Every structure is written in C-alpha cells, then in structure tokens.
Amino acid sequence: xxxxxxxxxxKSRELKKEDFFILDENGYRVRPMKGNSLFMFPDDYIILDxxxxxxxxxxxxxxxIGAIKxxxxxxxxxxxxxxxxxxxxxxxxxxxxxxxxxxxxxxNAEHPINGIKDFMQFAGDxxxxxxxxxxxxxxxxxxxxxxxxxxxxxxxxxxxxxxxRFLSDLPDYKLKTVAQELDIDSTGSHRAIADCKIxxxxxxxxxxxxxxxxxxxxxxxxKAINKRKPLECKDITTDKTEFDITHPLYGQVCVFxxxxxxxxxxxxxxxxxxxxxxxxxxxxxxxxxxxxGNNDYCPLIKDPDGKSxxxxxxxKLKESGQNIEIISENVFYDMLEM
DNA sequence: TCTCCTCGAGATCT
DNA sequence: CTCGAGGAGA
Numbered sequence: 522x523x524x525x526x527x528x529x530x531x532k533s534r535e536l537k538k539e540d541f542f543i544l545d546e547n548g549y550r551v552r553p554m555k556g557n558s559l560f561m562f563p564d565d566y567i568i569l570d571x572x573x574x575x576x577x578x579x580x581x582x583x584x585x586i587g588a589i590k591x592x593x594x595x596x597x598x599x600x601x602x603x604x605x606x607x608x609x610x611x612x613x614x615x616x617x618x619x620x621x622x623x624x625x626x627x628x629n630a631e632h633p634i635n636g637i638k639d640f641m642q643f644a645g646d647x648x649x650x651x652x653x654x655x656x657x658x659x660x661x662x663x664x665x666x667x668x669x670x671x672x673x674x675x676x677x678x679x680x681x682x683x684x685x686r687f688l689s690d691l692p693d694y695k696l697k698t699v700a701q702e703l704d705i706d707s708t709g710s711h712r713a714i715a716d717c718k719i720x721x722x723x724x725x726x727x728x729x730x731x732x733x734x735x736x737x738x739x740x741x742x743x744k745a746i747n748k749r750k751p752l753e754c755k756d757i758t759t760d761k762t763e764f765d766i767t768h769p770l771y772g773q774v775c776v777f778x779x780x781x782x783x784x785x786x787x788x789x790x791x792x793x794x795x796x797x798x799x800x801x802x803x804x805x806x807x808x809x810x811x812x813x814g815n816n817d818y819c820p821l822i823k824d825p826d827g828k829s830x831x832x833x834x835x836x837k838l839k840e841s842g843q844n845i846e847i848i849s850e851n852v853f854y855d856m857l858e859m
Numbered sequence: 860t861c862t863c864c865t866c867g868a869g870a871t872c873t
Numbered sequence: 874c875t876c877g878a879g880g881a882g883a
Contacts, residue, residue, distance in 0.1 A: 696872090
C-alpha cells in the first residue's frame with residue numbers, strides 16, 4: 522500500500538524532498554498522519570497561516586509562520602517566526618512584492634524546521650483552523666517528514682470550506698473576496714499574522730450568524746458527512762392539471778438508467794410527470810418504460826454487454842410477458858412529441 | 860431507506 | 874481538496 526518512495530541510490534547523494542513522499546498504489550502523494558477535517562464550530566482553536574516561496578510544497582519553502590491562539594472566541598496569544606530556507610535565491614521578486622518579505626528580513630531567521638517545532642509546541646493538540654488550511658498543513662507536514670520529525674497531526678478546520686457552504690453567490694471564495702463581502706478589514710493581507718486575523722473574523726462571522734441557526738447547521742452536518750439526500754421520484758411533481766390522456770406517457774411508469782446526454786435526470790423526470798406519467802427509481806412489475814442513458818463511464822457495471830442491473834431486470838420481465846418497453850434516450854424524446 | 864463507491868469539474872493557497 | 878451526480882447492493 523503506502524511505501525516510502527526511496528530511490529535505489531539515495532545513500533550516495535543528498536536526499537531530496539520527493540524521496541520522502543509516501544505514495545499510494547496509483548502514485549499519488551498521501552499524508553496518512555494528517556488529522557481529520559472537522560465540521561464544527563469550536564470556541565477554542567489555533568489559527569495558522571504561512572507565507573512561502575510558492576504554491577508547491579514539493580519545491581517551495583516556508584518564509585514565515587503566523588499563528589493565533591483563541592480561547593472562548595477571544596485572541597489571547599500570537600506566534601510569529603520568520604524562516605530562512607537553505608536556498609534563499611528561491612525568494613522571487615514576485616513573492617517579495619506579494620508578501621513584502623525581503624531577503625534582508627530573513628537574515629537572522631532560523632531554518633523553517635525550527636519554526637515548525639516551535640509552532641507545534643505552541644499549537645499543542647488544539648484544532649487548527651485556516652483558510653484553505655490544507656495548503657499550510659501540507660507544507661508543515663512535508664517539511665517535518667524530510668527532517669525525520671513526526672509530522673503534524675492536529676485536526677483541522679478549513680474556513681474556506683465553511684465560506685463556500687454558507688455564503689452563496691460570491692464571484693469567488695478567495696479570502697479577500699469573502700472578507701470584503703462580510704465587511705471585514707483586510708489591510709496588511711499576505712502577511713501571516715494579518716491573514717490569521719482576517720481568517721479569524723471570517724470564521725467568527727460564520728459561527729455567529731450561521732453556527733447558531735439550528736436549521737442551517739443541521740443541513741450543514743447532513744451534507745458534511747455526505748448523507749446526501751437522494752433524488753426521490755416522488756418529490757418531482759407537476760403544476761399541470763389537465764393531461765392528454767392519449768399521450769403515450771400518460772399513466773405510465775418510467776424508470777431511467779445511466780446518464781442522459783441531452784438533460785439531467787431530474788429534468789427528464791419532470792417531463793414525465795408533466796405528461797401525466799409517473800417516475801420509478803427501480804424496475805418493478807409496475808414499470809412500463811425503461812429509458813436507457815449512457816453507461817459507458819460506469820466502472821461498476823460488470824455485465825459483458827455493459828448493461829445495468831435495471832436493464833437486465835427489465836429484459837427478464839419483458840420475456841415473461843410484462844408490458845414493459847426498453848427504449849433509448851432519443852426514442853424517449855420522440856415520444857414526447859407525440 | 861441506507862451505505863459505500865467512482866468519476867469529473869472547479870477552486871484556493873504563495 | 875471538496876463536492877455533486879450517479880450506480881449498486883443490502
């Protein structure tokens with residue numbers, strides 16, 4: 522399963538970051554010790570923000586670690602460290618302009634790993650909260666791994682995720698955009714402590730406005746644990762009161778299988794009820810039409826001809842003399858015109 | 860009705 | 874990474 526990706530000649534040269542990454546069976550990087558991404562509104566937490574030389578933990582380095590300790594929703598302590606990476610030439614002009622961090626500011630700074638150690642001490646086992654927090658955590662995690670230090674394993678809360686869930690209709694969900702929308706001051710952004718404070722205010726806003734709303738949080742938790750409400754046929758109703766009783770769909774029970782090309786399933790089901798038909802979610806003795814969508818992409822289908830279980834069942838019922846028609850998507854649309 | 864799986868699309872972090 | 878869409882099986 523998970524193996525260290527050591528190259529055969531690693532002993533004869535200096536180890537690089539990628540030598541330490543753990544890969545899954547498909548070659549993707551995994552970080553098994555990482556804490557869980559939580560769905561809750563704690564009063565006590567640590568906010569974390571990093572400034573780095575770039576976006577990729579594989580090649581980029583940490584320049585600054587900022588953190589804030591919050592107890593009872595109140596800031597009680599700040600933590601800030603500059604870090605001087607081994608190769609200071611990695612600090613591009615772009616990043617200097619973005620963050621305002623110059624090489625001179627890092628002259629007396631220690632190596633990132635010392636900042637990480639201090640931060641982990643500061644954080645203890647608190648919940649760590651951040652904006653797109655995986656970005657920051659992955660940097661800490663990978664850097665620790667390359668230094669043979671136990672990587673950070675605190676549980677996490679991603680405030681960006683909360684923003685996307687609760688603030689709809691924003692042009693985007695960048696920290697700055699969200700702060701602006703909530704009238705939160707974002708001066709001094711792109712420095713660690715400043716971004717921590719902005720993130721704290723965004724989180725507190727969501728917590729106060731939405732975290733106390735029982736209905737909203739119920740929805741939140743439901744979605745959070747992926748207990749998605751399945752599409753229920755009975756929920757699809759029609760406003761129409763008069764139907765053409767000669768229409769081929771009138772009074773007929775329709776079931777769909779596979780992905781439709783021209784519309785989604787919900788729209789198709791709406792058409793069925795609009796013509797006086799009924800939807801079903803499985804093939805039964807009541808079923809009159811099975812509409813075949815595209816199953817090409819579905820790897821779960823084991824039938825050699827690529828037929829879904831719904832189709833196989835429908836064919837059996839048809840053989841046994843039931844009034845059931847198996848039709849293609851296009852035939853379904855043709856029927857609507859009749 | 861519930862749980863688990865897969866896939867693709869779309870963002871954000873410096 | 875996260876989510877929604879969709880299918881399968883119990």
